[in-house]
Amino acid sequence: MSDWYSMNVVLIQTTLTTLLLALSIQVPIRFGVFSFAGVGAFGIGGYTAAIAMVHLGWTTWPSVALGAVISGIVVFALGLLVQRLTGLYMGMATIAFTLIISVLAVNGGELTGGAGGLYGALGEIDTGHILAILAVVVAVLVWTETKGMGRRIDTVREDPELANSVGIDVVKYRLASFALSGVIGGLAGGITTLLRSTITPAEVNFHLVIVALTAIIVGGARSWLGAFIGAVIFVWLPTMISFVQEWEKVVYGFIVAVAAIYLPNGVLGVVKDLIHRFRTRQERARLAVLQEKG
Amino acid sequence: MQDLLNVASLGSIYLLFALGMALVWGTIGILNFAHGATFMFSAFVGHLVTSETELPFLAVVLVAVLVGAAIAALTQLLAFQPILKRSKNQHAAEMRILIGGIGVAAIPLAIAQHQTRSSPFGFRSSYEAEVLEIFGLRLSTTSAVVIVAGLAIGIGLTVWVRRSRRGLALRAIGVDAETAAGMGVNRTLLAFGTMATAGALAGLAGALLTFQLGAIAPETGDQLLIKAFAIIVLGGLGSMAGTVIGAYVLAGAETLVLNLNYGTWVDAVSFGLIFLILLARPQGLLGRKEVRRT
Numbered sequence: 001m002s003d004w005y006s007m008n009v010v011l012i013q014t015t016l017t018t019l020l021l022a023l024s025i026q027v028p029i030r031f032g033v034f035s036f037a038g039v040g041a042f043g044i045g046g047y048t049a050a051i052a053m054v055h056l057g058w059t060t061w062p063s064v065a066l067g068a069v070i071s072g073i074v075v076f077a078l079g080l081l082v083q084r085l086t087g088l089y090m091g092m093a094t095i096a097f098t099l100i101i102s103v104l105a106v107n108g109g110e111l112t113g114g115a116g117g118l119y120g121a122l123g124e125i126d127t128g129h130i131l132a133i134l135a136v137v138v139a140v141l142v143w144t145e146t147k148g149m150g151r152r153i154d155t156v157r158e159d160p161e162l163a164n165s166v167g168i169d170v171v172k173y174r175l176a177s178f179a180l181s182g183v184i185g186g187l188a189g190g191i192t193t194l195l196r197s198t199i200t201p202a203e204v205n206f207h208l209v210i211v212a213l214t215a216i217i218v219g220g221a222r223s224w225l226g227a228f229i230g231a232v233i234f235v236w237l238p239t240m241i242s243f244v245q246e247w248e249k250v251v252y253g254f255i256v257a258v259a260a261i262y263l264p265n266g267v268l269g270v271v272k273d274l275i276h277r278f279r280t281r282q283e284r285a286r287l288a289v290l291q292e293k294g
Numbered sequence: 295m296q297d298l299l300n301v302a303s304l305g306s307i308y309l310l311f312a313l314g315m316a317l318v319w320g321t322i323g324i325l326n327f328a329h330g331a332t333f334m335f336s337a338f339v340g341h342l343v344t345s346e347t348e349l350p351f352l353a354v355v356l357v358a359v360l361v362g363a364a365i366a367a368l369t370q371l372l373a374f375q376p377i378l379k380r381s382k383n384q385h386a387a388e389m390r391i392l393i394g395g396i397g398v399a400a401i402p403l404a405i406a407q408h409q410t411r412s413s414p415f416g417f418r419s420s421y422e423a424e425v426l427e428i429f430g431l432r433l434s435t436t437s438a439v440v441i442v443a444g445l446a447i448g449i450g451l452t453v454w455v456r457r458s459r460r461g462l463a464l465r466a467i468g469v470d471a472e473t474a475a476g477m478g479v480n481r482t483l484l485a486f487g488t489m490a491t492a493g494a495l496a497g498l499a500g501a502l503l504t505f506q507l508g509a510i511a512p513e514t515g516d517q518l519l520i521k522a523f524a525i526i527v528l529g530g531l532g533s534m535a536g537t538v539i540g541a542y543v544l545a546g547a548e549t550l551v552l553n554l555n556y557g558t559w560v561d562a563v564s565f566g567l568i569f570l571i572l573l574a575r576p577q578g579l580l581g582r583k584e585v586r587r588t
Contacts, residue, residue: 034389085572087388088325092523096565099520103562115558174347206516210396217393247408253400260394261376266384 009127011235016130017192019231021208022215024185025138026227029216030144031177034091036077036209040098041071041185043204044190047105047112049190050121050199055111056241060123060194067190068183075182095209097199105201115201122195130191137184141224154170214252220268229267296431297549303437306444307506310499312522312537313451314492315368320532321455321464323384323471327395328369328402329496329522330515335402336362336497337504338512341415351421352470362497363490369398370489375482386572399516406512409551410493416509436506443502446543447495452534464488468532524564527571529580536580562580 007014024038045067052063082093105112112118144153156162156173163170193199215234220226238248263270315329321449326332336358343349343357381387406415423434455461466474467481475481505508525544529536548563 034392081569081573087385088392089527089572092520092527093568096520096524096568100562100565100569103559103565107558145475198393210400213393213396247404249404249407250401253397253404256397256400257394258397260390260397261373261380264380264390 002052011239013127013195015231015235016127016134017188017195018211018215018235019228020134020137020184020188020191022212022219022227022231023141023224024181024188025080025209025212026179026216026221026224026260027141027144027184028177029221030157031153031173033083033174033177033180034087034162035079035094035181036091036212037075037094037097037178038181038185038188039204039208039212040078040094040101041075042189042208043098043101043105043180043199044071044074044182045186045189046193046199046204047108047118047189048186049123050118050193051111053121053123053194054118060125061170063121063123063189064190064194068186071186071189072179074181075185076175078182079178081206083171083174083178098204098209099206100203105204112201117198117200119197119198121194122197125191125195133187133191138224140180144225157261210252210256214256216266217256218263218266220266222265223268226266226268233267297553299431299433299437300344301507301542301545301549302441303433304549305542306440306448307425307499307503308518308521308525309444309448309538309541310440310495310502311518312525312541313518313534314325314499316526316529316531316534316537317451317455317495318488318492319526320534321386321468322481322488324374324485324489325388325391325395326366326369326374326393326489326492326499327519328365328399329492330517330519331402332362332365332493332498332515333496333518334510334512334515335365335406335492335500337500337510338402338410338415339408340417340501340504344418347501348418348420351419351438351475351505354417354419354505355498358496358501360550362500363401363494365458366493366496367486367490369395369493370486373398374489375485376570383394403512412512414509414511415504416566417501417504419505421505434506436502438500440506443498444541448534448538452538460484465532470562491498520530520568521564524568524571527568530577533580539580 021038021042022042026037028035028038045064048067048070049063052058052066053060058066078097080095082090085093085190105117106115108114143149152168153173155166156168156170159172165175189199211234214232215230217230218233219228219230234252237251259266265272311329311333315326318329319325339361340354340358344354349357374391376389377394378387381390423436426433426435426438455464457475463474463479463484466477466479467484471481500510500515503514521544525540526537527540528543529538529540544564544567547567548560551557552561
């Protein structure tokens with residue numbers, strides 16, 4: 001076990017940070033907000049943490065925390081601006097936001113290191129730390145997925161008019177999803193950057209949006225568990241099959257397209273459907289037995 | 295004056311690219327994220343063909359146009375049509391089409407990147423651009439072709455959508471797809487034809503831009519995609535004339551920024567424009583206003 005762990009420690013950490021990034025995109029989608037601002041938050045969080053370490057000489061965790069707070073605030077402010085947009089317009093406006101972050105980083109001069117990026121921001125982070133942060137994030141998300149909160153969020157997503165009419169403040173929920181997505185994205189960016197010790201503008205690009213989307217769409221968009229399944233598949237598949245390694249992006253493009261067509265609820269959706277069907281059959285069988293006894 | 299000519303040439307490339315996207319999105323409601331990849335891959339196939347045999351200008355353009363139409367038609371047939379058939383409502387379909395398009399777009403991009411190792415590619419052609427001098431202004435023959443083609447197709451398409459019976463049917467689908475279908479409009483066939491036309495325009499733009507610049511990189515399509523979105527939003531969704539104006543406005547704004555020596559900020563122009571327009575006038579310059587309840 002410990003041998004396996006030390007051999008694959010990089011992959012394990014990548015899985016966890018990919019999961020955080022995927023969650024930052026998944027949260028708004030679960031609220032019915034088609035926002036990719038989480039990837040922009042990844043950039044803000046990563047750059048803030050790196051700047052705090054390199055220029056201000058801060059230690060690891062205050063830097064990461066600062067990144068998460070600032071990206072949370074920025075994305076919340078973005079939410080205030082764009083929350084009245086719908087569907088595709090929202091998607092494209094937030095993609096534009098993400099790409100502006102990258103342009104800002106290129107033009108940031110000494111502060112952001114320009115096109116070359118920032119180097120030498122190596123934090124003291126191990127897998128335990130990431131797991132602890134992830135546990136907190138997942139706990140918050142589980143709270144938003146279950147019971148009354150879960151039902152209210154489902155209503156906000158599926159039928160905003162109905163939600164409004166039964167007294168759910170749709171705008172407030174949408175804004176909350178922006179803030180949450182910003183904080184999670186910022187955490188993902190800060191941790192990833194301090195693990196690798198560098199961040200460049202080229203990293204905050206459209207490909208990162210695809211990475212996050214792939215994980216969610218393949219795993220399942222309705223629950224953090226889906227994002228986890230997606231992140232595991234996404235990170236580990238190339239290491240298992242060498243064909244996948246060479247044609248990585250082709251395979252992922254194909255998977256995303258197929259999932260969008262045939263599995264709108266991802267692998268998790270398929271599993272849940274199967275469990276549901278199995279339970280229904282059991283229930284029917286039980287009822288049939290009861291009726292015979294009459 | 296020379297600048298104006300450059301704006302006209304750049305704007306015409308933008309226009310040829312954005313027209314296809316605007317036509318598809320404004321009428322059958324599909325935001326095709328694979329449009330940039332279609333554009334790039336048409337030029338790439340042209341590159342592959344011309345590296346076998348040398349071809350004249352028109353033959354290369356024809357190859358690219360046909361490839362573009364074929365890719366777009368296949369995308370519609372294999373991805374978007376199944377998604378439309380399987381989606382419960384327009385809102386769900388929009389998101390799945392966007393995600394499916396992102397997946398589809400990743401495939402040709404990755405193939406081209408793999409084959410060229412992400413370096414730019416061009417055509418080997420018997421055609422050589424000459425520089426014309428008109429009233430002391432310099433204009434290459436390629437740019438002249440680009441400007442004429444851009445303006446002619448832009449105006450032609452605008453008039454066609456406004457005047458012809460097919461154009462009326464297309465606009466009817468854009469306003470209310472179900473009623474249009476009830477009036478005897480064959481949605482599936484028309485959507486298929488519209489996608490193929492858009493793909494052909496993407497192929498044309500790809501071939502012409504490659505001729506003009508000498509070479510393009512596999513990633514060129516992705517950058518154009520965001521710019522085309524800015525153009526469509528600026529002009530107003532569903533308005534072909536708006537797209538024509540938007541293309542030249544964006545080209546003018548970018549050239550202005552470039553001439554003021556803010557070269558690294560050029561990309562921010564289109565992203566910023568998306569933002570400003572969406573916030574200040576979401577229906578665009580010439581668009582119709584949509585009614586929203588939440």
